[in-house]
Amino acid sequence: VAIQSGLVSEIVRDCYGKPKQIVIKKGDASSVNIHTLNDYDALVAVGLLSFIKERPYNMAINPEDKRKLVINAMNSAPNQADAKALCKQCFRQMQLAYRCLKDSLPEVYFFCKAGERIFWEHLGVENIIEVSGGHPAGNASVHLAALGMENEQVWTLRAVHLAMMGDFLEHRQLPSHRWVSVTGHDVEDGFYYLPIGCNTNELKKLCCENNLMVFGDLLTGRVGNALASDCAEIVFIRNEEKGLPLCSWLTPRFSVYAKFLNPILKLSKKVNFSTQVHGGERAMVFNNIYDKVMPLDIKMDFLVRALLKKDLSEALSLGLSEIVPEDVALCEFLCPSKLPLQQLVKDAQLRIVLGEVR
Amino acid sequence: MKWFKVVFEKLNNRFGNSIISPILRAAEGFFLGESNKSLEGPFIYDKVDLKRLMSILIIALLPLLVFGVWNNGRLSGEDALLLQFLSGSKIVLPIVFVSYLVGGFWEVLFAIIRKHEISEGFLITGLVFALTLPPTTPLWMVALGITFGVVIGKEVFGGTGKNIVNPALIGRLFLFLSYPAYMTGEVWSVDVTTSATPLVSNAATLRELFIGTVAGSIGETSKILIIISGLVIILLHIASARIVFSSIISFVLSAYFLGENILWQLCSGGFLFGVFFMATDPVTAPLDSKSKIIYGVGIGFITMFIRKFNLAYQEGVMLAIILMNLLSPLLDYISLEMYKMRRKNAKVS
Numbered sequence: 030v031a032i033q034s035g036l037v038s039e040i041v042r043d044c045y046g047k048p049k050q051i052v053i054k055k056g057d058a059s060s061v062n063i064h065t066l067n068d069y070d071a072l073v074a075v076g077l078l079s080f081i082k083e084r085p086y087n088m089a090i091n092p093e094d095k096r097k098l099v100i101n102a103m104n105s106a107p108n109q110a111d112a113k114a115l116c117k118q119c120f121r122q123m124q125l126a127y128r129c130l131k132d133s134l135p136e137v138y139f140f141c142k143a144g145e146r147i148f149w150e151h152l153g154v155e156n157i158i159e160v161s162g163g164h165p166a167g168n169a170s171v172h173l174a175a176l177g178m179e180n181e182q183v184w185t186l187r188a189v190h191l192a193m194m195g196d197f198l199e200h201r202q203l204p205s206h207r208w209v210s211v212t213g214h215d216v217e218d219g220f221y222y223l224p225i226g227c228n229t230n231e232l233k234k235l236c237c238e239n240n241l242m243v244f245g246d247l248l249t250g251r252v253g254n255a256l257a258s259d260c261a262e263i264v265f266i267r268n269e270e271k272g273l274p275l276c277s278w279l280t281p282r283f284s285v286y287a288k289f290l291n292p293i294l295k296l297s298k299k300v301n302f303s304t305q306v307h308g309g310e311r312a313m314v315f316n317n318i319y320d321k322v323m324p325l326d327i328k329m330d331f332l333v334r335a336l337l338k339k340d341l342s343e344a345l346s347l348g349l350s351e352i353v354p355e356d357v358a359l360c361e362f363l364c365p366s367k368l369p370l371q372q373l374v375k376d377a378q379l380r381i382v383l384g385e386v387r
Numbered sequence: 388m389k390w391f392k393v394v395f396e397k398l399n400n401r402f403g404n405s406i407i408s409p410i411l412r413a414a415e416g417f418f419l420g421e422s423n424k425s426l427e428g429p430f431i432y433d434k435v436d437l438k439r440l441m442s443i444l445i446i447a448l449l450p451l452l453v454f455g456v457w458n459n460g461r462l463s464g465e466d467a468l469l470l471q472f473l474s475g476s477k478i479v480l481p482i483v484f485v486s487y488l489v490g491g492f493w494e495v496l497f498a499i500i501r502k503h504e505i506s507e508g509f510l511i512t513g514l515v516f517a518l519t520l521p522p523t524t525p526l527w528m529v530a531l532g533i534t535f536g537v538v539i540g541k542e543v544f545g546g547t548g549k550n551i552v553n554p555a556l557i558g559r560l561f562l563f564l565s566y567p568a569y570m571t572g573e574v575w576s577v578d579v580t581t582s583a584t585p586l587v588s589n590a591a592t593l594r595e596l597f598i599g600t601v602a603g604s605i606g607e608t609s610k611i612l613i614i615i616s617g618l619v620i621i622l623l624h625i626a627s628a629r630i631v632f633s634s635i636i637s638f639v640l641s642a643y644f645l646g647e648n649i650l651w652q653l654c655s656g657g658f659l660f661g662v663f664f665m666a667t668d669p670v671t672a673p674l675d676s677k678s679k680i681i682y683g684v685g686i687g688f689i690t691m692f693i694r695k696f697n698l699a700y701q702e703g704v705m706l707a708i709i710l711m712n713l714l715s716p717l718l719d720y721i722s723l724e725m726y727k728m729r730r731k732n733a734k735v736s
Contacts, residue, residue, distance in 0.1 A: 107431070180734055241430065248429040266430055275391070277420040278438045306423040308436025309416065312506060312548030316440070316669045317676075318624065326730070330674045331723055346727050362429050365437045366548075371428060 034076065047383050064201050068125075069133035072194060075203050080190035080259060084173065084183045085350040086378045097178070098134045100127070102141040102149065102188035103160045105167030106246040106358070110210035110220075110262040112188035113145055116152065118208055118220050122195025123188070124152050129198060131155070134184070140172045141188075164248075165324060170356045174325050179351040189261040207258065213265030214240055225258045232256065232263065241268035241304055248358035249371065267303040278308075311366045313337060319360040325351060329360055336373040341385060344377055353378075391418060409498040413505035440625055441507045447616040447625075448514050448664065454612055455479050455605035459522045462602055478522045479605055482529050487513040489530040493537040497546060506547035512536060515664055516555040518606025519657065519705075524562070524569060531565075532558040552712040553668045556705055563705070596654035607657040617663030626667035629679040630686075634662045637687025645695050658690055661704035671712040675726075678718035685711045 034056050041050035063071045072078050073092040081098065083090045090096075102112035116123050131137045139154045143161035150157065158175070160166050169185040189208075196204040207225055212218045216236040223232070229242055236242070243250040244260040256263075274280075319329030327348040335343040354371040361370040395415045402411055416438070425432065457468075460475025490513040498505040516533050524532075536558025541550040563570040591601040599609025607613075620626040635653075642652045653659065666672065666686050673682050686707045693703025 243428075243430050245428065247431050250428050250430060252426070264430075268424065274420075275418060278416075278436075279442050302431040304425045304430050306421070306425050306432050307434045308432075308438060309421045309423055309504065311437045311504065312546060314437060314440075314548050314669050315674045316624065317627070317674065321624075328675070328723070328726060331719075346730075348730065358429050362431060363433045363435075365433075365435055365440055367423075367432065367436055 042384075045384065047385070068129035068198050071201065072129065072197070075197060077194050077197055077203075080194065081184045081186045084169075084179075084181070084185060084353075086382055087185075087353045088382065090184055094182075095134050096182055096184050097136040097138070098130060098184045098186060099138045099140065099169060099172055099176070099178075100130075100186050100188050100191070101167065101169050101172060102139065102145070103167035103172075104189075105162075105164035106248050106355070107164070108210075108212050108262060108264040109167070109246040110189045112191075113141075113148060115189050115192055115208055115210070115220060115261075116148075119192045119195065120152065122193075122199055123191040124195065125198045126191040126195035127152065127154060129194070130186075138172075138176065139188075140167075140169075165322065165356060165359055168356050170352050171324050174351070179325070187261065190259070193258070207256075207261075209256065209260060210262045211235055211265075212262070213243075214267045216240075216265045223256055226255050228255050229253070235263075236265045239268060240265040247302070248362060249355045306367055308365075308367050310368060313366050313368060316365065318363050318365065319357075322359040322363060323356075325356065327352065329357070333360075333368065333370060333373065336370075336377050337368075339377075341377055341381060345381070349374070349377060349381070395419065406499055409503065409505050410495055413495075413498075438507045441511055443623055444511055444620060444625055444664075445514060447620050448511075448518065448606065450612050450616055451518055451606035451609065451660075452479070452483065452514070454599060454609045455518065455522070458599060458601075458608060459605070461600070479517075481526055482520060482522070482524060482605065483514065483517040485526045485529045486517040486533045490516070490533040490537050493534060493542065497538075497542045501546070503546070508541075508547040509537060512541070512555045512558075515606075516558050518664075519555065519559050519604050519660070520562075521570065521603070522605055528562055528566060528569060532562040534558075535561040548670055550670055551716065552709055553665050553671050556665055556709055556712075559705060560709060563700075567700075593650055593654055596651075604657060604660075607660040610654050610659055613659045613663055617659070620663070620667075626663060627669075627672065627679055629676060630667050630672055630683040631662055633680045633683030634666060634687040635659075637684040638662075638691050639687075641688050641691035645691060647691070647695065652691065652694065656694070656702045656704065658704045661690075661708055662686065666708050666711070671715065673715040673718045673722075675719055675722040678715065678722045681718055682711050682715055685714065 035053040036056060037051060038054040039050075039052040040048050041052070043049045061074050063074050066074060069092075078092050079089060081090050082088065083094075083096065104111050127137075136156070138156045138158060139149060140158050140160055141149050143159040146157050146159055158172070160172065160175075165171060170179065173179045173181075173183060173185075193204055193207045196207075205224055206222050208220050209223050210219070211221050213236070221235075232242060241252065243264045243266060244253050244257065244262075245251055245264075246262060247264055247266065250262075250264065313333065315330045315334075317330060319333070323329045325348070332344060332347045332349065335341075335347055336349075341349075352374065354374045357370040357374050361368070364370060395411070395418075398411055399415070402408060421436075456475035456479045457471055458475065459478045460471030460473065463474045463478065465471045465474045487510075490509045494509040495505055513533065516536055517529070520529065520532070536554040536556075539561075540552055540554035540557035541547065544550045559570075595601050597610045599612065601608055617626065617631065621628045621631060638653070638658060639649050642649045662683075666683070673679050686704070689707035689710060690703045693706060694701050697703065
């Protein structure tokens with residue numbers, strides 16, 4: 030909670046250790062003068078450090094802990110905002126935010142796409158690590174595993190959020206707008222400087238009514254009524270009702286991962302996605318498909334089985350603490366049983382955070 | 388199409404919450420497909436679902452069924468191709484039909500009782516079971532076998548995805564143990580020779596065995612078609628290449644060390660069919676990649692071992708797969724414990 034809006038003064042727990050009540054003391058805005066604070070404390074004061082998440086479990090950080098920070102400028106998820114392209118819009122702001130974090134935290138690592146090192150060095154970034162490969166190579170968990178820090182308490186931050194932090198640092202005024210990448214079906218791609226909190230009706234003017242507006246990327250995004258401050262991208266996706274041919278499931282279709290078929294069957298490389306789930310939820314049948322898109326040392330079939338059984342101790346021993354829901358998004362995309370894997374991970378991690386497993 | 392949709396809408400309004408709602412949903416899914424939309428991330432999904440995987444497997448099995456129809460028509464003495472198909476259809480299709488009808492009945496019944504979706508798994512079980520039967524198996528026996536397979540082999544464990552042995556195989560095993568004379572070729576009918584796929588008899592040449600123009604179980608005779616269909620499902624990630632190739636390699640090595648004719652052993656019996664279409668069942672096979680190799684090696688070795696030393700019943704692939712099915716949870720457990728230990732050590736270091 031930002032200092033100005035309130036402070037967590039007490040967490041009341043029940044006999045099992047689960048939080049029962051969180052007492053927030055009303056903040057006194059007049060007691061904080063953000064103009065006199067140093068950059069880091071000013072970011073803390075206005076709550077802009079909430080963009081930073083602490084691993085494991087992507088929790089809110091305690092700004093006083095000051096842990097190692099991993100900044101992620103590698104955007105591999107479909108339609109994710111490109112930090113490099115955004116940086117061209119607001120170079121100075123990103124530079125300010127990066128310097129502030131670098132000076133305040135013990136170590137800052139910066140992950141970017143292969144070939145972008147020179148660009149980011151120009152911004153003044155140090156400790157750059159280049160990553161190549163398709164999604165999920167851009168996920169922070171993959172980067173942490175590469176650094177051998179998957180079991181450490183580390184902070185992570187998406188580079189696109191640096192822009193908003195820098196915007197504040199430049200003017201010492203909480204930004205009312207933020208840069209958001211807008212893309213998808215039937216819309217003009219680009220970065221838009223949009224008011225935070227603007228409602229969906231206004232945003233839908235950017236596109237035709239039939240499309241679904243997704244805040245965030247297509248794998249991990251959400252639908253909502255207003256633009257949240259942590260939303261770096263808006264994607265429009267086709268959502269119209271389209272009748273399926275009779276007995277359509279009997280005609281074989283192949284996974285986008287059956288790459289060898291594309292040249293043989295001359296399948297189009299362009300894929301027109303819509304919100305169609307292409308099936309319904311079914312019993313889990315293990316066919317090792319998750320392992321094809323899981324770069325971490327995690328046996329997904331076993332982990333999902335443990336999650337379905339709600340066996341948290343087993344799930345923890347299989348690496349639940351090393352992942353966040355976005356890491357299983359691609360598995361969920363491919364899952365032939367159409368299981369809600371992100372939700373399973375989210376629920377299990379919430380139960381752990383709430384103290385059901387010690 | 389629209390007419391169909393309207394009919395289902397009306398039926399859903401009328402019976403949507405009744406006892407037959409799983410049947411309605413299954414029928415709607417079968418004819419119209421599932422038009423679910425994503426309301427939360429991910430907003431995009433791959434086009435392959437369980438039903439689609441099953442449909443590919445069914446398509447892969449169809450050449451074996453068609454060949455079985457033709458081959459049995461030919462063996463019944465018809466000369467013209469059309470008559471061979473007609474005659475073969477009369478022998479084979481009732482078996483497939485009964486297998487589907489009875490298997491489907493149990494599947495639907497359990498779905499209604501449990502109030503869950505009707506799983507499409509019986510479409511595979513029904514076809515695979517029929518293909519493993521000798522062509523003159525009495526229809527009541529087909530019904531009995533598939534009933535045992537679906538109810539005892541699958542539904543008592545909780546349904547699709549929870550069974551520990553392949554339901555088609557357990558049904559076949561039940562028939563084999565209960566009516567061995569019908570299953571091992573000691574009963575002769577007027578129209579056609581009934582037998583399991585040749586193994587004991589040396590009457591057929593290697594070429595005939597490879598092409599499949601011999602008497603035998605409906606879908607197990609043509610090795611070339613089995614290999615082609617099997618490779619297709621491997622390439623589409625439906626069957627595990629690890630299981631198939633480790634089984635075959637282990638089988639070949641076992642045959643070599645036991646002094647058997649390798650090609651003859653490979654082309655006779657139902658080994659290849661079992662390995663490609665039954666051992667690779669993702670529900671009953673191990674999950675871990677190393678376990679899969681051990682599982683495959685076990686199947687190959689046990690099959691050859693039974694063929695060599697069990698003179699009473701030489702076709703061992705069915706027993707080998709069932710035995711390894713039963714062992715696969717143990718194999719997975721061992722490899723999982725090793726994996727956990729490795730992770731623990733890595734954390735400590």
